[in-house]
Amino acid sequence: QLLYDNPKARQEVEYHWRASGCPHIVHVLDVYENIHHGKRCLLIVMECMEGGELFSRIQERGDQAFTER
Numbered sequence: 194q195l196l197y198d199n200p201k202a203r204q205e206v207e208y209h210w211r212a213s214g215c216p217h218i219v220h221v222l223d224v225y226e227n228i229h230h231g232k233r234c235l236l237i238v239m240e241c242m243e244g245g246e247l248f249s250r251i252q253e254r255g256d257q258a259f260t261e262r
Contacts, residue, residue, distance in 0.1 A: 198226065198233035206235055 196202040206224055213220040225236040244250075 194237040194239065195229060196235045196237065197229075198235050202235055206237060209237070 196205065206221070209218075210221045210224070212218045219242060220240045221237060222240060223238040225238070227234055227236055
């Protein structure tokens with residue numbers, strides 16, 4: 194994931210890093226600072242999850258309810 198570097202982005206990374214110890218949260222493996230299109234950014238490396246994109250699965254379900262199961 195790429196986030197443009199600002200205090201809110203750093204706070205999001207910090208919260209995700211702390212929460213990634215939970216077995217139900219995607220683990221943050223590393224965070225890098227870099228320049229992208231002339232702007233400072235944070236590159237967040239997370240574990241690879243199986244099962245495809247969540248957004249695609251939500252779209253496929255249409256108007257049906259989506260539970261957390």
